[in-house]
Every structure is written in C-alpha cells, then in structure tokens.
Amino acid sequence: MIRDVSRREFLGALAAGAAALALPSIAGAQQGGNSMAAPMTEGGYKEVRRPARGTTPSMTADARDALEHHLHCQCGTCTLDVYTCRTTDFNCPVSPAMHRDAMALVAGGYSAQEILDAFSATYGERVLMAPTKSGFNWAGYLVPSVAVGIAGVLVLSMLARWRAAPPERALAMPPSDVTHDERARLDAALRNDS
Amino acid sequence: MILIGELSLWVALVMAAWGTVVAFAGGATRRAELVASAERAVYATFAFILLASIGLWDALFRSDFSIKFVASFTSRNLPTVYKFTAFWAGQAGSLLFWALILTLYSSIAVYASRNKNRALMPYVTGTLSAVALFFVATLCFGANPYERLDFIPVDGRGMNPQLQNPGMAIHPPNLYLGYIATTVPFAFAVGALITRQLDGEWLAAVRRWSLLSWFFLTVGITLGMWWAYVELGWGGYWAWDPVENASFLPWLTGTAFLHSIMVQEKRGMLRKWNVVLVVSTFLLAILGTFITRSGVISSVHSFAQSPVGKWFSWFLLVAIALTTYLVMTRLKDLEAKAELESMVSREAAFLYNNVMLVGVAFSVLWGTLFPIISEAVRGTKITVGPVFFNAVNIPLFLLLLGLTGIGPLIAWRKASVSNLRRQFTGPLVAGVVGLAMLLALGMRDAYALIAYTLCAFVLMTIVQEFYKGVRARHAMYAENVAVALYRLVARNRRRYGGYIVHVGVVILAIAFAGLAFKRENDVTLKAGETFTTRDPYGAVWTFTSEGVSEYEELNRFSTAVLLRTTRDGKPMPAIKTEKRQYVDSQKENTFEPATEVGILEGARQDVYVVLAGVRGETAELRITFNPLVVWVWFGGLVMAIGGLIVMWPATEKRAAQAGYEARLRPERAPAAAS
Numbered sequence: 001m002i003r004d005v006s007r008r009e010f011l012g013a014l015a016a017g018a019a020a021l022a023l024p025s026i027a028g029a030q031q032g033g034n035s036m037a038a039p040m041t042e043g044g045y046k047e048v049r050r051p052a053r054g055t056t057p058s059m060t061a062d063a064r065d066a067l068e069h070h071l072h073c074q075c076g077t078c079t080l081d082v083y084t085c086r087t088t089d090f091n092c093p094v095s096p097a098m099h100r101d102a103m104a105l106v107a108g109g110y111s112a113q114e115i116l117d118a119f120s121a122t123y124g125e126r127v128l129m130a131p132t133k134s135g136f137n138w139a140g141y142l143v144p145s146v147a148v149g150i151a152g153v154l155v156l157s158m159l160a161r162w163r164a165a166p167p168e169r170a171l172a173m174p175p176s177d178v179t180h181d182e183r184a185r186l187d188a189a190l191r192n193d194s
Numbered sequence: 195m196i197l198i199g200e201l202s203l204w205v206a207l208v209m210a211a212w213g214t215v216v217a218f219a220g221g222a223t224r225r226a227e228l229v230a231s232a233e234r235a236v237y238a239t240f241a242f243i244l245l246a247s248i249g250l251w252d253a254l255f256r257s258d259f260s261i262k263f264v265a266s267f268t269s270r271n272l273p274t275v276y277k278f279t280a281f282w283a284g285q286a287g288s289l290l291f292w293a294l295i296l297t298l299y300s301s302i303a304v305y306a307s308r309n310k311n312r313a314l315m316p317y318v319t320g321t322l323s324a325v326a327l328f329f330v331a332t333l334c335f336g337a338n339p340y341e342r343l344d345f346i347p348v349d350g351r352g353m354n355p356q357l358q359n360p361g362m363a364i365h366p367p368n369l370y371l372g373y374i375a376t377t378v379p380f381a382f383a384v385g386a387l388i389t390r391q392l393d394g395e396w397l398a399a400v401r402r403w404s405l406l407s408w409f410f411l412t413v414g415i416t417l418g419m420w421w422a423y424v425e426l427g428w429g430g431y432w433a434w435d436p437v438e439n440a441s442f443l444p445w446l447t448g449t450a451f452l453h454s455i456m457v458q459e460k461r462g463m464l465r466k467w468n469v470v471l472v473v474s475t476f477l478l479a480i481l482g483t484f485i486t487r488s489g490v491i492s493s494v495h496s497f498a499q500s501p502v503g504k505w506f507s508w509f510l511l512v513a514i515a516l517t518t519y520l521v522m523t524r525l526k527d528l529e530a531k532a533e534l535e536s537m538v539s540r541e542a543a544f545l546y547n548n549v550m551l552v553g554v555a556f557s558v559l560w561g562t563l564f565p566i567i568s569e570a571v572r573g574t575k576i577t578v579g580p581v582f583f584n585a586v587n588i589p590l591f592l593l594l595l596g597l598t599g600i601g602p603l604i605a606w607r608k609a610s611v612s613n614l615r616r617q618f619t620g621p622l623v624a625g626v627v628g629l630a631m632l633l634a635l636g637m638r639d640a641y642a643l644i645a646y647t648l649c650a651f652v653l654m655t656i657v658q659e660f661y662k663g664v665r666a667r668h669a670m671y672a673e674n675v676a677v678a679l680y681r682l683v684a685r686n687r688r689r690y691g692g693y694i695v696h697v698g699v700v701i702l703a704i705a706f707a708g709l710a711f712k713r714e715n716d717v718t719l720k721a722g723e724t725f726t727t728r729d730p731y732g733a734v735w736t737f738t739s740e741g742v743s744e745y746e747e748l749n750r751f752s753t754a755v756l757l758r759t760t761r762d763g764k765p766m767p768a769i770k771t772e773k774r775q776y777v778d779s780q781k782e783n784t785f786e787p788a789t790e791v792g793i794l795e796g797a798r799q800d801v802y803v804v805l806a807g808v809r810g811e812t813a814e815l816r817i818t819f820n821p822l823v824v825w826v827w828f829g830g831l832v833m834a835i836g837g838l839i840v841m842w843p844a845t846e847k848r849a850a851q852a853g854y855e856a857r858l859r860p861e862r863a864p865a866a867a868s
Contacts, residue, residue, distance in 0.1 A: 135572075
C-alpha cells in the first residue's frame with residue numbers, strides 16, 4: 001500500500017542525501033580536483049609523433065578524415081572534432097597541428113586504432129570524441145539502456161498487477177448512502193420507463 | 195531613463211518579495227485581502243521589470259557606453275536590429291529578458307485565474323513570485339545589466355559576429371518563451387500539492403501553458419538548429435552540445451506530459467506521474483539555465499563563468515527538495531482513480547511512449563553529465579561527443595518513432611484482435627513495401643533502413659486516420675474532400691493537430707536519417723581551377739573557382755570566393771562563401787574572422803561550402819553534400835503548425851466533452867426514430 005511520507009522521514013532522508021552529496025565534493029576538494037580547468041589556448045597542443053614504420057600510408061585521405069572525426073580539438077574553446085574544426089575555423093592553431101600529427105602517423109604506417117592510442121597517450125582520454133568502451137565508461141554506454149529496460153519492466157509489472165486486481169478497486173469504492181426507499185423508487189421508475 | 199530603469203529593478207525586487215510572502219501568508223491564513231495584494235504585486239513586478247527593460251533598450255539604442263553591458267555587446271556601427279537583439283546577447287541582459295517574460299506570464303496566469311482556481315491561486319501566485327524573486331535578486335546582486343564602467347569608452351566592443359544573424363535574433367527569445375512557460379504549470383502543481391486539490395481542476399490551466407511551452411521550445415530548437423547550420427559553418431545542425439541538450443530535455447519531458455495528461459483526463463490515471471513530469475520539466479529548464487551560466491560543462495554556447503551559476507545550483511537544489519517533499523507527503527492524494535484494463539490499450543501505449551520519452555531525456559542528461567561523473571569517479575577528463583550520443587540514443591529514438599505510430603491507433607481501455615488487425619494491416623504493409631523498395635534501390639545503412647521503414651509505417655497510420663475521418667464525414671454530411679478535411683481538423687483540433695505534429699516528427703526522422711549519406715570534401719582551388727566529385731545520389735558536380743575577392747561592408751571586411759557549379763554538365767546557381775572580419779567604427783578588428791557559409795539549397799540535398807581560409811591566391815574549401823536538410827526546417831514548421839492547431843482556444847471547449855460523439859445523418863433521423 002502507498003502511504004504518505006511523514007515530514008520527519010522526509011527531512012531525515014534529505015539530510016542523508018545532503019551528506020552523501022557533500023562527501024564526494026569534500027573528497028574532490030582534498031584531491032585538488034576541479035571539474036573546470038582553465039580554458040586551454042594554443043598551449044593545449046602537444047606533439048604526437050612516432051618513428052615511421054615504413055613508407056606506405058596506412059589509410060586513404062578519406063579514411064584519415066573519418067579518423068579525425070574521432071579526435072577532439074584541444075584548443076579548449078570549441079567542442080568540435082579535429083576534421084570539422086580545421087575545415088571550419090581557419091583561426092584555430094590547434095586542429096591543423098593535430099591534423100599534421102595525424103597525417104605523419106598515417107604516413108608512418110600506423111593503423112587507426114594505433115593513432116587514437118597515440119593521441120590518448122599524449123593528451124589523455126579527453127582527446128577522443130567518445131569515451132573508450134572499457135571499465136567505468138561502460139556505465140556511460142549502458143546505464144541509459146539499462147534504465148529504460150528497468151523502467152519498461154517496472155511499467156509492465158505494474159500494468160500486470162493492475163490487471164490482476166481490478167475487483168479491489170470496485171470494493172474500495174465508498175458505500176452508497178442511497179436509502180432503501182430511494183432505491184425502491186428508482187426501481188419503480190425504471191420499470192415504468194421500460 | 196537609465197536611472198529609472200535601474201531603480202525599477204530594485205522596486206521589482208521588493209514587489210516580488212512582497213508578493214511571495216503575502217501570497218503564502220494569505221493562503222495559510224485564508225485572508226482574501228492578502229491574496230489580492232499578492233496578485234497586485236505580480237502585476238507591479240511586471241510593470242517595473244518592463245520599465246527596467248525599456249531603460250536597457252534605451253541605453254542600447256543610444257549607445258550609452260557608460261554601461262558595461264552596452265559597451266560589451268554593441269558598437270556604434272552595429273545595425274539597429276542587432277542593437278535591439280543585444281538585449282539577450284549577454285548574461286545580465288538575458289536574465290533581465292527572462293525576468294520580463296516570467297513576470298508577463300505570471301501576470302497573464304494570475305489575471306486568467308481571477309475567477310477560477312481560487313483555492314490554488316494564493317500558492318500559485320506565491321510560487322510565481324518566488325521564482326521571479328530569485329531572478330530579480332540574481333539581476334540585482336549577481337549580474338546587474340546597469341553596472342557602470344569607470345570611464346566612458348569611445349566605442350563598444352561590438353557583437354559577436356555569430357550572433358549577427360536573423361536566426362540568433364529570434365532563436366533565444368523563442369527558447370526563453372518555452373523555458374519560462376514551464377514555470378506556470380510548476381506553480382499550479384505546487385499549488386495543487388499544497389492544497390491537496392489534485393483532481394482535474396488544475397490540469398486545464400496546466401495543459402494550456404504546457405502546450406505553449408512545448409510550442410515555443412519546438413520553434414526555438416528548430417531555429418537554433420537552423421542558426422547553427424547557416425552560421426557556425428561546421429556543416430551540421432545538432433552537435434549534442436550541452437546547451438543544445440539542455441533545451442531538448444524539457445522538450446522531452448513536456449512532450450511526455452502532453453501525452454500522459456490525456457490518460458489522466460480520460461481515465462483518471464497517472465496522477466503521480468503527471469505531477470512529477472510537470473515539476474521535472476520546470477527543473478530541467480532551470481538545469482539548462484544552470485548549465486549555460488555556470489560553465490560547469492564546456493560548451494560553445496556558455497556564458498562566461500560567473501557566480502550566477504552557483505545561485506542557480508542552490509535554487510535548483512531547494513526547488514528539488516521542496517517539490518520532492520510535497521510529492522512524497524501527498525502520495526495517497528495522487529492515487530489513480532481507475533485501473534488499467536489491458537496492456538494493449540491506448541493508455542498503456544501512452545505509458546510506453548512516456549517511458550521512452552523520459553528514457554531518452556535521462557539518456558541525454560546522463561551523456562551531458564557523464565564527463566563530470568567520470569571525473570568525480572575516476573579523476574579522468576573525458577569528452578562525450580556526437581559519437582557517444584548517437585550510439586546511445588539512436589536505438590531509443592527508433593523505438594520512440596515506432597510508438598508514435600502505434601499509440602494513436604489502439605483503442606482506449608482494451609483493443610480487440612480485430613481492432614488491431616484493422617488498424618495495423620495497412621501501416622505494416624506500407625513499412626514492408628518501403629523497406630523492400632529501399633533495399634532494391636541499394637540502400638544498406640542499417641539505421642537508415644530501420645528509420646525509413648518506421649517512417650513509412652507511422653506515416654501510413656496517420657494517413658489512414660485522416661482517410662477514415664474524411665470518408666466518414668463525406669458519408670455523413672456529403673462534404674467534398676477539402677471541406678471534410680478542414681472540418682475534421684477544425685472540430686477535433688486536439689486529435690488531428692496531434693497527428694500533424696506526428697507528421698512533423700516523421701519528416702524530421704526522414705531528414706535526420708539522411709545524415710547517414712553525407713559526403714564531405716576537403717578542397718583547395720586557385721582561380722580557374724575545377725574540382726569534380728559525385729554527390730550521394732550519384733550525380734557528377736563540378737566546382738570552378740572565380741578567384742578570391744575582398745571588399746568592405748558596413749561593419750566588416752569580407753574575403754569571398756565565388757564558385758561556378760554544374761551538375762551532370764548542366765549549369766547550377768553559383769555559390770559564394772565568405773570570411774568576415776568585423777571592425778568597429780575606428781576600423782579596429784573586434785572579433786576573430788567569422789565564416790559565412792555558401793549554401794545551395796534543394797529538396798534532395800544542400801551543397802554546403804565553407805571558406806576555411808585563403809593562402810595567397812588559393813582558397814581552402816570544405817564542400818559538403820548534406821542530404822535532406824531542408825526537411826529538418828520543414829518538419830519543425832509542420833510540428834509547430836500542429837502545435838498551434840492543438841492550442842487553438844476552441845479546443846478547450848470541446849475538451850470538456852469526454853468520449854466520442856455519434857450523429858445520425860439528418861435525412862435518416864426521422865426514419866431511425868420511427
């Protein structure tokens with residue numbers, strides 16, 4: 001049965017929730033963590049170079065452009081991928097430099113995954129336009145689908161429960177205050193009508 | 195005027211505070227004179243905010259650079275229309291604009307309820323005043339648009355070139371109109387929860403305002419996509435940027451509410467759920483504002499970091515705590531008044547639709563916040579871009595698209611097998627035929643195939659509904675098709691307006707799926723050189739450069755490249771793309787050069803050309819074929835038209851009638867009676 005939550009219960013839960021929220025922020029402060037680092041300028045660029053393995057490029061220019069769609073421009077002022085940024089914003093000094101690095105790695109015979117790994121090793125995972133499918137990042141990919149799935153199951157089970165117990169609702173209806181005389185009068189009226 | 199404007203802001207603060215205190219006191223003590231005073235305070239708050247706004251506009255038009263806001267966002271040579279729109283170009287002005295619309299809406303809501311909802315109104319008035327108080331306090335203490343500079347500069351910094359676009363002039367106001375309209379349903383929900391008057395009474399007012407919010411959000415989001423497409427130059431219209439997501443979230447929950455409210459009206463079910471949706475929509479609108487203004491998540495749209503973000507986060511937390519308390523302590527009052535009779539029924543379908551809409555909202559919110567969550571858990575910064583959002587959301591969108599077709603065809607209470615067969619045979623056949631045709635034409639992209647198959651299915655369900663309605667009217671009243679169609683829609687605005695919205699959704703889905711066939715080319719051309727390529731439909735295009743030209747206009751120097759084009763050997767219109775360097779009245783550069791995209795629009799595709807840069811005589815260009823983009827704008831327009839039809843006032847009168855109305859043909863009536 002659903003029951004109302006008392007004020008005391010609610011305030012208790014609120015206090016617990018506030019404490020739970022406060023703890024990670026305190027921990028974060030102790031680690032010196034700050035979700036908003038200072039915006040990067042052209043200083044955000046870091047060279048990504050590896051010794052060439054051969055003289056044959058590992059992919060076509062189209063495939064390299066596609067690869068650059070998976071790399072995040074590190075200028076810090078845009079949210080674009082390297083390809084889109086360098087072909088849109090002529091003023092950005094970072095995306096053309098990252099493009100040159102990507103071209104050099106392609107020319108050096110490195111595969112797409114190796115190039116992505118090289119950029120990740122230099123800049124960290126933030127250089128990828130999407131988190132890698134590993135470890136905690138799986139939560140990012142799976143939680144929405146799992147949440148929708150759980151919600152779906154809950155809704156279906158709720159619907160099934162409702163269907164299974166329709167008579168309860170009828171019984172729960174408030175008793176009629178129609179008197180015996182009034183009912184008899186109604187029956188008579190209905191008999192006359194028919 | 196400036197002094198009057200600034201003073202008005204402070205008077206508005208006092209009025210909003212008075213309205214808040216007196217409204218709740220009046221409600222608690224049942225003193226009508228206090229409630230009346232609070233309602234007058236709402237009107238007064240609006241009047242003073244209007245004066246404050248006029249003062250700021252006056253300063254913008256007169257280029258009064260003693261005011262920091264005016265100097266920050268305008269210059270003497272800025273076209274007049276953009277001096278008007280500069281009002282919402284920066285933090286302080288946009289907050290004042292927000293307060294202006296909020297107090298206007300509040301005044302309308304209070305005035306419209308002067309003879310009804312009287313038990314709720316003290317708390318509705320109090321909640322509206324409290325929200326207004328927050329915004330006016332933020333203006334007075336956190337982001338005052340009347341803040342002065344220590345000196346008066348000769349000229350202002352000017353407006354960001356990307357904001358000097360007609361789309362940007364009308365996109366933010368529409369979004370604000372949508373965001374802020376969520377406050378009124380929220381206030382009614384709070385009023386209904388406090389007074390425990392949670393029957394249908396409050397829903398009528400809430401529905402109208404929710405529709406208004408949905409309409410403006412739809413228009414605002416569509417205009418935002420158009421602006422991003424024609425102005426930013428990255429070749430798309432939706433980048434899953436946090437601020438774009440922030441506008442999408444209340445749209446999703448608002449859409450869910452507009453569906454589930456029908457279940458409450460018809461069957462008295464989903465009462466808790468509807469309250470939660472109304473409250474969530476408002477909180478998500480505030481969350482969006484928090485994301486825009488706090489700088490907590492990097493976005494191309496974000497305002498500079500300011501203490502205002504913290505104010506919003508506290509407001510959000512308090513609002514969440516209070517509304518959670520109200521809902522949790524009134525669960526019994528919110529119990530359903532009917533039970534579901536079948537899992538295959540209209541109300542069940544609406545519930546499934548709600549799960550998907552809220553699921554998509556959760557998914558978008560999760561993706562938007564995941565960088566923060568990841569950093570908190572792992573201490574590692576990550577980027578969550580379109581690749582992630584598309585991977586997670588496209589399957590959910592496809593499910594939602596399917597439900598768009600299924601829901602309206604299922605009967606209320608319980609659908610029989612014959613009902614299902616009758617309703618779904620045609621649409622299923624249309625879907626299968628559509629799929630077969632696309633496969634035969636060589637389409638192999640899995641998502642695009644599923645999307646177009648579902649589009650054919652949903653479109654057929656809608657066509658079938660219109661066909662049946664028109665045929666029935668033709669048979670009953672001997673009306674011709676045009677008259678029957680007009681009257682069908684006019685007399686059932688809510689239902690058929692909703693179908694028109696669904697047509698818009700289908701058009702949008704068709705256009706979005708077209709992105710799978712986008713083609714990009716990175717090109718360098720000197721004068722007289724030609725680039726040849728194929729478009730997604732297989733046609734051969736040539737682009738011949740006419741060379742680079744430079745010229746001066748009102749407030750900018752432009753560098754332009756003109757391309758002569760042919761398709762399969764036939765001449766097509768020329769395309770011009772530019773880089774613009776904006777300057778102030780002293781000819782000093784104001785901002786970094788901005789891109790002006792060249793677009794050759796067509797029903798099948800846009801040819802989208804960006805001048806990335808010029809090196810000597812050589813132009814560096816990106817030439818993109820964007821299939822079906824024009825249908826995004828058309829789909830948004832159709833959705834807005836459908837929303838207008840649903841909102842049309844006469845709908846409310848008819849909404850009072852429950853169930854279906856059966857009429858006999860006039861000439862047969864006597865015979866039937868005998």
